[in-house]
Amino acid sequence: MTPFLKQAGQDSRLWLTAGLAVGLLFAGMAATSYQLLYRNGENEQRLQSLEGGLQDTERLLALLDERREGGGSLEAVLASLARLAAAEPPLAPAQRGLAAAVARLQGAPDTGMVDMAGLVLERTIRTEMRRLRAEERHQERVSLSLGLAGMGAGGSLLLAGLFSARWRERQQARGAQHKGAELRAICKATPAGLALLDGECRLREINPGFAALAGQPEARLVGRHLAEAMPLLGGLLLPMLRGALARGEGLPGQEVQVMAPGGRSQHYFIAAEPVLGGGAEARLSLVVMDISDKAAIESWRKELVAELNHRVKNTLSTVQSLAAQTMRGAGQDPNRFAADFSARLGALSRSHELLASVGWSKATLDGAIEAALAPWKAVWLATGQLVMHGPSGVVVRPAQAQAMVIAISELASNASRHGALAHDGRVTLTWRATPNGVIHFSWHEHGKLRLREAPAQRGFGLRFLERGLAHDLGQGARAELRFEQAGLQYDVSFRAGGVQPSTFTLQKGAA
Template sequence: MFTVPGRSGRTSLALVAFAGAAILVAALVGVPAARERDSAVQRLHALRGTADDADMVVRLLRQATLEQAIPDPDAATHAAEVKTTQALLADALDRLAARAAAEPMLRPQVGAMVALAQSRRDDLARPGGGDPAARGRLVVAQGRANIHAARLAADELAGLAAQCEAAERATIEHQGDRIDLALMALAMALAALFGAAAIRQRAWRAGSGPLQQAATALDLARNDAPIGMGLLDRNLVFIAANPALAAMLGDPGGLTGRSIAEATPPAARGLLPVLRRALGGQGGDLVSGSRPEPVAGRTLEIPGLLPGAPSRHWFVGIRPIGLMSPYPAGLSITVVDMTDRLRAEAESAALMRELNHRVKNTFATVQSLAAQSLRGAEGDLGRFSDVFSGRLMALARSHDLQIAEGFQGADLADVAAAALQPFRARGQIAIDGVPAVTVRPGQAQALVMALHELGTNARRHGALSVPEGRVTLCWDHLPEADGIRLSWLERGGPILDGPPRRPGFGLRLLERALEHDLGAGAEVTLRFCRAGLSCEMRFQPIGAAALVPA
């Protein structure tokens, strides 16, 4: 416990005045900062999902083109599919328009996407004549150019949205620092008021010297404070320090009587420059004509206190003490360790973005699976239940796999095992491939769904429909060392007469959607040989440029 000898009525009055000034600073800084941060948070929430909605517009334009080019023979089903696609497209465009209204920078790209979507709807709405095949080729040709332009606009929109989000996050961080400064001012005001009360009660023990007077105020709240507080003299030697500051500086045994450079050299490298400026000197010497510079609140990166330890981020406030002479008698320092908070905020923001993206994609995928399964069931509810449940469980296995890997990609062997789990009970499937092949999350989901469709088809019509049938799934590096070749081969099943007369959802998935989902340059080849179905997929996984040929 620090004592203050001498009379100190004026010091008590000064502490009360200081507390009032600190409260005023907190009000002037904290309230506007809180309002601006809330506004930035709302703008950031409005911007999130822009890239996802832009991608959805491009996918829906592609889907609308395919539906018009290759219509379903059932006119009622085709009309329902077209109506659903148009409704989803309108909803996605409405969401983009709402974001553009809130952020003017996005308006040109959103306007371009709306114009492209309207142009595509107008092209598809024109009555067709002549040969249906020629009409389908014309629709696809026109749609390809329109979709390419929409893809470019979507990429530009995603880039602009990312820039806007970065600006809003910077605003939130800056205003958060100002709010922390306001809270710091309130804490200092509270300490000053307690100090003034203690000085008045112990006036007979009041001492002389501004450092001892400040030490009394600090002593009232220092032991239990969750932030580091200390006093240093003009030579940057600790007069007092609470346990929290001692723990931050890596010397829980005590700092009193030791210089900051001696007590904790790593932290001193980050703190000494601002401490010396606050004293009005450089390099430890007082400079004639220089003025003390209080540090109202600044975030500093402090090197790790132990070799190999990560750096820390401290929010530091420094004030001179005793300015009766040209230079202060010492400094008060307040430190808040912000490292864990900043890391938690970054992790939480990343998790929320990823969760939002995954949920939207999952809803869209489930909706598509339900629609396609219902169309393929041709009114048979029992068949619809079996088909849709199988596809839904495959999607669930894909999500389980990605969650286990933290949405950072998945090993191709694990993807194959998850996709074919329901079909391996009788030991008719052999899986073999080169190790350590990691695919992206989107590729993992696409492969699980594609392999599930191949397995379902094999169990109904192919090699898995008879006891003697066998299926081989293997993968290896392509000779040019820039990708992976994955092969599905069926043997021993019923003789095939060629492709099915009426392709179902699984065939459409393999022939039309899989190449897009596997990424740029992907190729998918289906062969309906008499001996059995084969499927070859070529694509680039994560780190494809570093692959070495087998």
């Protein structure tokens, strides 16, 4: 049941109780008034008639005692007694006996029978009068009791109705206080800024969230103009809020932007609604939320998507270049192409895993070396074929890390198939960083097979080591590849964080 219908039902019961109480009060008063005014008056008339009957009987007996003729007077008295007996049936037997005794008295000197009949009639009249007075007293008691009971019941119902109405008012007041406390708790707990504005856009009530947005205590803000409390946002909102007040309409939720000192952009979500039923004074509720962080995240998301698109294009371009150059180096041998292309895709994949683990921000050179040598490192270190030495934590750019992973993978693959590690030799891998930020990397092979001269045909790996790596490491980078009798010698120097090329240049290495 809705609160409105529940309230209507309670009001109906209250009015029904009040009507019943008033009805009972009036019924009791009417019963008492009827007994006092009508029934008592009727009995009084009967008593007066009976009193007259007594007087007529005594007058009749007095006339007979004096032995007067007075026939006319006797007849008038007897007629009066007859009328009384007709009105009061209990008197009829005694009245008829008296009339008969008077009739037999004609010409007889003895009046004893008449006196006896007259005394009987008098007793009968007096008995009837006592009965009427007793009945009158009984009816008065009954009517008074009924009247008092009716008035008592009506008064009780009326008092019960009044107490019920008072109790309900108190319950409603407590309920309103509870709802108000709940609403105040919600307003205080909500992180959004809430404010109640008057017709002049002055702050009448605010919550802690609004005070936090304004950067001032609540006590200092109440009563101040919105433009004073929040100068940047207030100046933008005032025309919009005044228009909403003039129209008596709300302000739909929308995002607004203001420029803070220093050129920083602040984003807010605002909404307003008029307060209806609050009196003649116009009021407006205002909601303000600082969504600058959300806007920054959205901007970052767009940048991330754009960067992801750029990296996906570069990756696809790199894979395309790897496939094309590996195909060129493999000649017509599909097995060699599959092995070389799979190994190079694995190196590219490990470089992506490395960069993803650091959020595509700043990788380390030792991390790139670990990723590049992952397929061989454990065995070579265990057999002593690989010696590594260099500091940890040397930071390089993502593109530099990716290029180093591919280059070291090419060196390791070549050494395991054609170089020192294929002929029981060993590899010494060292790196260091100078105080001026230049990184020196060396890959030196020492094998039993003596190299006489550089290979006449250069495939993808050699071309990337000689030209592509230096380009991808940035401006000022140098890469030197030497084929000495002791084994292949490869030295690289570059500046960490140098100027990054626009794209990865494996394709250029194929030229």
